[in-house]
Amino acid sequence: MNPAAQTPEPAPAPAAPAISDAERAELRRQGILLTSIEELYNWGRSNSVWPLQFGLACCAIEMIAASMARFDIARFGSEVFRPSPRQADLLIVSGTVTKKMAPQVVRLWNQMPEPKYCIAMGACAISGGPFKQGYNVLKGIDRYIPVDLYLPGCPPRPEALLHGLMELQAKIRTQPLTGPAAPAHLRPGADGGECVIPDFGPHDLEPPHDPARWQPPRLIRTE
């Protein structure tokens, strides 16, 4: 007889059940740290978001105020304002983007390495704000570059910038590292792609917006 036939097959080990966040938190309370690479990685990078030291207009002053002692952006790990886009993770578009400045902003964005994030700070960066009717004002930086977070205000208070930063951190923490929703630098073959840098035309920027990223809202009038 085949002895092997007599010994019962070992039952397959039950698949490790996915630990819910509540259980994980409970374990932590008992002194056992369980984590995943994804969580650890995102925890690390969400708490060291280095912004580009780049001010455009009024909002830049509030951005500086946020980095000063009273508001102290260092509590959130973002006090290291980098002068070079090559070392920065976060572009805070702080102020009015004029048409003369727009190509430079897009170029700075293109020079930043992945993973990178963009906060449109203030009404002007979102839509042109109070200067929307101006001939030289870009009506929102999202016409050329992808924006992760819109931060309204004219200018937003430093507390609002801190809140925006915390929201961005929450977004980073939930970003999966695999699959189609992963950041571009973790998807082989899928680079983030360079944004279109507009040219100075005789009357306006050319193109006036990047058609792949932005289209004017479609509205239907009834009257």
Added chain:
Amino acid sequence: MTAMEAIEQLHARLSARFPDAAPTVVLNPGPAAQHSLLVPATQARAIAEFLRDDPELQLDTCSNVTGIDWPEREVTETVRRTVTEPPAADAPPGTAPAAKVVEEKVRRVVPGHLEVVYHLYSVARGHGPVILRLRTGDRGEKVALPSLTPVWRACEFQEREVFDLFGVVFTGHPDLRRLLMWDEFRNHPMRKDYVEPDDYEWEPTPHDRILAQARRHYPVPPTGSGEPAPR
């Protein structure tokens, strides 16, 4: 001395000094009473140098330079004329012709021009402003004016700005380039007839002008075209 007397005095001095190209006084009807002098372009540089170097005036700094666009416009003026009517046929001979005041509406086309305004002050003597105005021939071809930058360096960037935004060409300017817009730009945006690039985006607004733009951008669809219900 009131502002009126001051400008009359200055005008008299300049007329005596420059008999061929005497400036004209432009009165300011508002409460500010800041009257100005309209200076002929040909003598503007010489007059400016005189104002700067004259020991009584010593207008050693030019505070503000700006352009104003006056497009061609049609004005309707009421003109009063005295018309003498020939005596009626049945009037007794020897009757004097009757004088009558007639009011007529006259439409007149004021040709367009660009104007550059200089506000001069004296730091040394603490008086001012003396306001100079220079006018171009029209808004198209004859837009050259003499630059006052060689007289006051303060005009350097401001004249460049007027060139950029209004299109006045300053002859004798050391570095006449666009100041604010990019070099490839082909228009003068502060002119009243400047048409902005159409980068319109819908917004809830109380401005009539923007709403009219919205109507152009979003026409009413023909009925039964299968468009989704409007929001």
Added chain:
Amino acid sequence: MNPAAPPSRAGASVRAVQDPFHGDLLEVSMGPHHPSTHGVFRMIATLDGERIVRLKPVFGYLHRNHEKLGESTSYLASMPYTDRLDYLNSMTNNWAYALAVEKLAGQAVPERAEHVRILLAELTRLLNHTCLAGFLLQDTGCSGTPLMYAFREREAILDLFEALSGSRMMCNFQRFGGCRVDPSPAWMEAVSALVGRYDRFLDEYEELITGNEILLARTQGVGVLPAALAINAGITGPMLRASGVNHDLRRVDGYGLYPRFPFRIPLGDHGDTYDRYMVRMLEMRESLGILRAVLRDLPGGPIIDPKAKLRGFRPKPGEAYGRIEGPKGEIGFYLVSDGGPNPYRYRVRPPSLINLTVLEDLCLGHTVADAVIILGSIDIVLGEVDR
């Protein structure tokens, strides 16, 4: 081969190099994204070795069409836009604009409002000069501490502005014929407390900075501006007074109620970067004196002329140029009315832009690192330079 050195503009000596081993001139574009250009300012410097032989500023990266917008909105609606001109000093911008419109329309201002205006203008001057001192030190490479100190005090002043007007930076506070809100007695007490302790801050700051050997070495003799050139180039404000020219519009024009409040005008001897810094530090002490006097003499009464018309405001045809002594220099507004609800012509006389006229003259012969300090001592805000 070496291109001929360009002709000097201000008589600064530029050596024409004949040495065959000498390298070519190097053109460096600083900005519009540069940490020390105070915004989106750009300058194209031509360098011979490390020395600047030519420097051309490039403007327009923050050209927000202020004047065009001012001509397409009503007089009152331009008031919040003036906040965003020189965004550190919204209160003085408001005052300059209100003053120009009051001249245009012949509008009277009650005494209490004039006092409050002086109060706010001098607080703004403190705010601006404090920030300038911080940024200037930042430009010399002293990263962090002085700016932190400056912003600590700035926050204290901004709290006052916020309590009064509802906004930290964009106060939108003046109206034609007075001010928007009447400050409460509690607010006045808070101002007194701030004025009372500001001297101590200045002492502390000066002890830390003013005698510092590095600051002296970096600023003395750097960027000397002769008085004659300063006047001819339309330079105004502390920069003109640092060159020894006794010209302060608070004294010359005597607008508002300034003739009632005595103050001294600090003047520089050399016109260099150090004098420009010192003049501002001394001006702050004088501002504190004015503030104390205003707090003592503040009368009662209405804060805005009861006959002032805000909505449907249509001044008679005419024009007016109104100017005040802003913290950066002479800020003026030139308005032309055609009798309509909007100004026909709305022009801002920007002190920051006109003070930059001499930037090249100041920088010739100096290094790039000095150019950064010189630019810092001119004290520009790009919202006002480009408008």
